[in-house]
Every structure is written in structure tokens, then in C-alpha cells.
Amino acid sequence: MRYYHWQYHKARKLLVVLDTTNAGSDTFKYTIPGSLKLYEASGSHFANVGCCVQWSQxxxxxxxxxxxxxxKYVLVGFLMGQTTAQGVQHEVVLKHNGGWMGIALFFLYG
Incomplete structure (x- = not known):
């Protein structure tokens, strides 16, 4: 598979990290190696938690x-600041009080 992004001509790789849970919470960790040139990092938070006072985070x-x-909803945004610090372990925590939810993180690098 080849990858090309018109804004980042030197970016050649895309890593997608996906986690879902219907158990109320879940945790995972990621580290961005210092040797990589990170061009962009973003995420997509998605959920189907039911009605009334349900939530996900x-x-x-x-x-x-x-x-x-x-x-049901999908919320997207860029990872910035400390969440993209290289050589540091980052912790992602998913929490919800009904239904299920997930997160997809996208790292564009070269």
C-alpha cells in the first residue's frame, strides 16, 4: 500500500491505532519514537451510548x-502539544456509562 498526502509530500507512512470498549472503560499506551518525523496526529472519538444521561470520554x-x-456521534480533532511529545509514553483512557465507544488515532509520519 502506498500513501500520499498533498500537504506533506515527504510523509510516507500512516499508522492507525483503534480501540473500542463496551465494558465501561479501557486504557492503552503509545510512544512516538524520537527518530520519526511526525507530520500530523489526529483522532476520531466515536460512540453509541444510548439516551438521556449517558456519555463517553x-x-x-x-x-x-x-x-x-x-x-450516536463521531467527534474528531488534532492531537497537539504534549500528546505528540516524542520519546514519551502517553496514556489513553476511554470511559463511558452506557452502550459502547471507541477511539481511532492517526499518525502521519515519514
């Missing part, structure tokens, strides 16, 4: 990345 290194309320 993804935190990275203790900071809220995305949080949503009732029903």
Missing part, C-alpha cells in the same frame, strides 16, 4: 481529548 495524559453526550 477519551482522555490523553489526563487531559480530555473528546467528550460526548447521549446517542
Amino acid at each position: 477519551t482522555t490523553i495524559d489526563g487531559e480530555v481529548f473528546k467528550k460526548g453526550g447521549s446517542n
Whole structure:
């Protein structure tokens, strides 16, 4: 598979990390090696948690990345600042109180 991004001509690789849970919470960790040239990092928080007072939330290194309320939704955004620090282990925590949820992280590098 070949990859090309019109904004980042030297980027040649795309890593997708996906995690889902229907158990109330889940955790995983990632490290961006210092030897990589990271061009962009983003994420997609998605959930189907039901109605009323249900919610879901993804935190990275203790900071809220995305949080949503009732029903089905997809929330997207860029990872910035400390969440893209290289050579450091980062912790991602998924929490919800109904249904299921997930996170997809995208790392574009060369």
C-alpha cells in the first residue's frame, strides 16, 4: 500500500491505532519514537451510548481529548502539544456509562 498526502509530500507512512470498549472503560499506551518525523496526529472519538444521561470520554495524559453526550456521534480533532511529545509514553483512557465507544488515532509520519 502506498500513501500520499498533498500537504506533506515527504510523509510516507500512516499508522492507525483503534480501540473500542463496551465494558465501561479501557486504557492503552503509545510512544512516538524520537527518530520519526511526525507530520500530523489526529483522532476520531466515536460512540453509541444510548439516551438521556449517558456519555463517553477519551482522555490523553489526563487531559480530555473528546467528550460526548447521549446517542450516536463521531467527534474528531488534532492531537497537539504534549500528546505528540516524542520519546514519551502517553496514556489513553476511554470511559463511558452506557452502550459502547471507541477511539481511532492517526499518525502521519515519514
